[in-house]
Every structure is written in structure tokens, then in C-alpha cells.
Amino acid sequence: MIHQYKNNGYDIVMDINSGSVHVVDDILYDIVEFIDNNEKAKNAIDVEMTDDVKKNILDEIKINLTFKYSESELKEACSEVFELIEDERLFSKDYYQPIADNLKEMPTVVKALCLHVTHDCNLSCKYCFAEEGEYHGKRGLMSLEVGKKALDFIVENSGSRKNLEVDFFGGEPLMNWEVVKELVKYGRTIEKEAGKNFRFTLTTNGMLLDDEVMEFLNKEMSNVVISLDGRKEVNDRMRPRRGGQGSYDVIVPKFKKLAESRNQTDYYIRGTFTRYNLDFSEDVKHFADLGFKQISIEPVVAPKEADYSIREEDVNQILEEYDILAKEFIKRKREGNGFNFFHFMIDLSQGPCIYKRMSGCGAGSEYLAVTPWGDLYPCHQFVGNEDFLLGNVYEGVNRDDLVSKFKKCNVYSRSECKDCFAKFYCSGGCAANSYNFTGDINSTYEIGCKMQRKRVECSIMLKADEMSDDE
Amino acid sequence: MKHVKSLNEKTFKDTVKKGGCGECQTSCQSACKTSCTVGNQKCENNK
Numbered sequence: 215m216i217h218q219y220k221n222n223g224y225d226i227v228m229d230i231n232s233g234s235v236h237v238v239d240d241i242l243y244d245i246v247e248f249i250d251n252n253e254k255a256k257n258a259i260d261v262e263m264t265d266d267v268k269k270n271i272l273d274e275i276k277i278n279l280t281f282k283y284s285e286s287e288l289k290e291a292c293s294e295v296f297e298l299i300e301d302e303r304l305f306s307k308d309y310y311q312p313i314a315d316n317l318k319e320m321p322t323v324v325k326a327l328c329l330h331v332t333h334d335c336n337l338s339c340k341y342c343f344a345e346e347g348e349y350h351g352k353r354g355l356m357s358l359e360v361g362k363k364a365l366d367f368i369v370e371n372s373g374s375r376k377n378l379e380v381d382f383f384g385g386e387p388l389m390n391w392e393v394v395k396e397l398v399k400y401g402r403t404i405e406k407e408a409g410k411n412f413r414f415t416l417t418t419n420g421m422l423l424d425d426e427v428m429e430f431l432n433k434e435m436s437n438v439v440i441s442l443d444g445r446k447e448v449n450d451r452m453r454p455r456r457g458g459q460g461s462y463d464v465i466v467p468k469f470k471k472l473a474e475s476r477n478q479t480d481y482y483i484r485g486t487f488t489r490y491n492l493d494f495s496e497d498v499k500h501f502a503d504l505g506f507k508q509i510s511i512e513p514v515v516a517p518k519e520a521d522y523s524i525r526e527e528d529v530n531q532i533l534e535e536y537d538i539l540a541k542e543f544i545k546r547k548r549e550g551n552g553f554n555f556f557h558f559m560i561d562l563s564q565g566p567c568i569y570k571r572m573s574g575c576g577a578g579s580e581y582l583a584v585t586p587w588g589d590l591y592p593c594h595q596f597v598g599n600e601d602f603l604l605g606n607v608y609e610g611v612n613r614d615d616l617v618s619k620f621k622k623c624n625v626y627s628r629s630e631c632k633d634c635f636a637k638f639y640c641s642g643g644c645a646a647n648s649y650n651f652t653g654d655i656n657s658t659y660e661i662g663c664k665m666q667r668k669r670v671e672c673s674i675m676l677k678a679d680e681m682s683d684d685e
Numbered sequence: 686m687k688h689v690k691s692l693n694e695k696t697f698k699d700t701v702k703k704g705g706c707g708e709c710q711t712s713c714q715s716a717c718k719t720s721c722t723v724g725n726q727k728c729e730n731n732k
Contacts, residue, residue, distance in 0.1 A: 375708065
């Protein structure tokens with residue numbers, strides 16, 4: 215399977231099954247396109263790359279492309295194409311379906327928890343899937359006892375996994391700060407003996423950030439996600455305080471201080487864009503202008519009927535916006551004032567193995583969310599939907615049927631992923647998004663997929679640009 | 686090669702043998718929380 219595209223002056227060819235990515239010139243781009251559109255040639259390559267097959271393909275190419283290139287040029291470029299094919303880095307086979315079939319048989323281990331230490335919030339963000347922190351239920355704070363039990367639960371259920379991730383989430387976790395601190399201390403007392411390494415993270419709106427909190431976060435949290443939507447008017451429209459006032463002026467100075475105190479690493483300033491700021495590249499630029507170096511901005515997750523939700527007719531503008539952002543990314547980097555954008559990060563050489571790439575996010579099996587009362591859900595986005603209640607931290611998981619369903623979700627189980635070039639970069643997408651839009655965890659959210667594909671294209675273009683800079 | 690510059694050498698097939706240890710980060714845990722991206726993660730298999 216091949217995906218090829220042109221972006222910002224680069225001709226890019228992706229071989230999806232091998233993960234190989236090539237920056238090519240026009241002649242090679244045209245040759246690959248010709249072969250990819252020629253079923254007979256592709257079938258022959260699939261069987262065996264013999265001298266006869268090469269000769270036949272070259273003859274066909276000569277007939278069809280001599281209007282544009284000379285025979286000697288075509289011969290030379292074709293020899294490079296054939297070399298890549300023989301090297302299994304172009305038109306390579308898909309070897310992974312049998313592995314995907316076995317994924318569901320692997321033992322279930324839990325390696326990540328989203329701890330909802332607070333079902334309450336001091337902001338009233340209009341798009342919040344937690345509905346001001348309550349998740350369709352009642353307000354509440356996690357007790358230290360429930361939190362400790364959750365940490366015991368992950369240690370006991372994590373098998374041989376060493377690295378255990380625990381995200382303090384909410385609602386707003388700083389509204390239950392004493393419990394957060396105590397749980398980190400507890401985690402540190404049990405990890406060594408259990409042969410584990412807790413990686414604590416925290417997601418906050420910043421309202422309650424102060425020096426004491428920052429100091430603790432910098433000592434204990436491997437990452438901190440700080441929520442702000444960008445420009446003041448954009449942020450304050452969707453992220454008002456409980457009384458209706460904006461939150462921007464209170465939060466920005468605190469976030470700037472936190473980012474500096476973490477040496478501009480190991481954090482993300484994370485925004486949400488909605489239909490009201492489809493020009494979200496301006497918000498990313500705003501973050502960069504404020505001095506933030508680690509930036510993430512995400513499309514809103516919202517029911518179709520919400521006035522701020524992203525619609526099909528918005529998609530083209532959003533895709534263009536990613537292109538604008540990619541160019542800005544390059545421009546600022548060249549000016550010595552670069553920033554990092556979460557969705558433009560891609561690791562082409564040391565990235566995850568194929569198991570990870572096909573098996574999805576792990577929600578409902580290796581990743582679980584815990585409510586203030588200790589109930590377990592497949593992930594934070596399912597919390598409050600009783601159909602997805604998996605059990606609790608005291609008795610463990612009692613819905614093996616649901617866990618099994620989640621374990622079966624992968625890029626091969628979702629028919630929509632079959633012909634998608636981005637499948638090994640998103641690993642089949644978000645089960646919660648899929649459920650919210652289709653009623654099935656094992657499907658896809660098409661608008662999200664379109665954005666994901668564009669982000670992969672931009673990320674790879676940026677790698678190509680980086681390579682050309684290095685030369 | 687004259688017409689091609691590859692951005693990577695290792696292929697997914699190379700990761701079949703030693704892969705699957707599960708030590709890498711959970712996809713959406715630490716930054717986005719609303720989508721699933723694995724392409725940007727690092728392999729943490731130290732074996």
C-alpha cells in the first residue's frame with residue numbers, strides 16, 4: 215500500500231506496510247504513481263520481483279511516461295524503485311494481520327490509570343465532556359483510601375510492566391490537592407518493592423496553581439498538561455469561570471511561570487479548538503508568542519448538535535489551517551524561535567513497534583479510568599456511562615466481556631482503517647470518539663480521521679524539511 | 686540513490702521480533718486525551 219502526496223515543495227512517498235518514508239523527485243514520484251495504478255504490475259511484484267517482471271514494468275513505463283522524461287532517465291529512476299521494492303521498502307507486503315488476530319489472546323495487564331481525583335471544577339467550560347466535572351453524576355472528591363486502593367490495583371494487575379502511568383485528572387485535580395500529594399508519596403513508598411516505576415502526570419486548568427503546587431509538580435510529575443485555548447477572547451468564550459468571568463488573565467501568568475520553572479520541557483499547554491476558532495493556528499502562534507515551547511491543540515469532542523461542534527463543512531478549512539501551522543513551525547524554527555507542536559511530532563526511526571501501532575490506545579484493557587468512588591471505566595471519556603462500568607478498585611474488573619471487546623479493537627478490526635494510509639500512526643483512533651459518533655467502539659470518527667491524516671502528512675513534510683536543512 | 690532520500694531505514698517488520706513489551710507510553714494519556722496518536726511515541730524496549 216502506497217500513499218504519495220506533495221506538500222510545501224516536497225514529493226513524499228509512504229510505503230504503509232513497512233513504514234518507510236521517502237522524499238523523492240518528480241520522476242520517481244510519477245513512476246511510483248504509475249505502478250500503484252497498475253494492478254497487473256502490482257500483482258507481479260507481489261509474487262516475485264524477477265528480471266522479467268522488472269523488464270515488463272520498465273517497458274510499460276517507457277510507453278506511458280516518455281512524453282515527460284527520456285528513456286535513460288526512466289531507466290535510471292526505475293532501477294532505484296526496483297531496489298526499494300526488493301528491499302521491502304516500497305510496495306511491501308502486509309505481514310501483520312495474523313499478529314493482530316493474536317492480540318486479544320494476550321494476557322490483560324493494566325499499566326495506566328486516569329485517576330479522577332475530583333468530580334468538580336472551578337471553571338464552567340462550555341465544551342466539557344465532564345459537564346463541569348460531574349460526568350453526568352454527582353460532585354465528589356476521591357478519598358485517600360480509594361486513591362491508595364487504585365494504586366495497589368494497578369501494581370497488582372500490571373504483570374511484568376515496569377513503567378506505570380497515573381494521570382491526576384478531574385474535574386480539576388488541584389481541588390483535591392492534599393490527596394494528590396499523599397497519593398504520590400504512597401506511590402513512591404510501594405513502587406520499589408514492587409519493582410515498578412510510577413510516572414505521575416497531572417492535567418490542570420491552572421486556577422489553583424501556586425508556588426507550593428509548582429514545586430511539587432516539578433519534583434514529582436513527569437509531565438503536566440495545562441489547559442488554555444489560546445487568544446484571550448477565544449479562551450474566555452469557552453472557558454469562563456463559574457461566575458461567567460474569563461479565566462485567561464488569572465491563568466496565563468501562572469502557566470508562564472510553571473513552564474519556565476520546568477525549563478520549557480515536560481509539559482504541554484493544551485488548547486481545544488471549536489467551530490468558533492477554526493483559525494486555530496492563530497492560537498498556536500499566540501501560545502508561541504507568550505513564550506510557550508510545548509504546545510498542543512485539539513479538535514473539540516462534542517455532540518453534533520452543539521453550536522460549537524466541528525462539522526463536515528469545516529474540515530477543509532481545518533486542513534488548510536494545519537498547512538498554515540506547519541509553515542509557521544518552519545519559519546519560527548529558522549528564526550531560532552521554534553516551538554514543539556504535539557501533533558506534528560513523529561518518530562520515524564525509533565518509533566513504536568508494530569504491535570503498538572496496530573493495537574490502539576489500550577482503553578478498556580491496559581488503560582482504565584477511576585472515579586472518585588473507585589469505579590472503573592474503559593477511559594476518562596466513558597466515565598458516567600453505566601453501560602461501560604467495568605468494576606471497581608476493591609473487587610477488580612467484573613466485565614470480562616467488555617474488556618474482551620476493547621481488546622479486539624485494532625487497525626484490522628475496523629473496516630474503515632483497511633485502506634487508510636495513517637492506520638499505523640493513529641493505531642485505529644479513539645474508541646470513545648468512535649462510540650460517540652457511531653455507537654460502536656470498533657468503528658471510526660471520520661472527521662477526526664481526516665484531521666489525523668492531514669497531521670501525519672504535515673509531520674512527515676516537516677521531517678523532510680528537517681532533513682533538507684541538515685544537508 | 687539519486688532520486689530518493691529515505692527518512693528512515695528500519696521497517697515495521699524489523700520490530701516484529703522484539704516488539705510488544707508494552708513499556709511505552711499509553712497513547713492518549715499525557716497530552717491530548719481526546720484522540721489517539723502513536724506515531725510520535727518512542728519505543729521503550731531496553732532489552
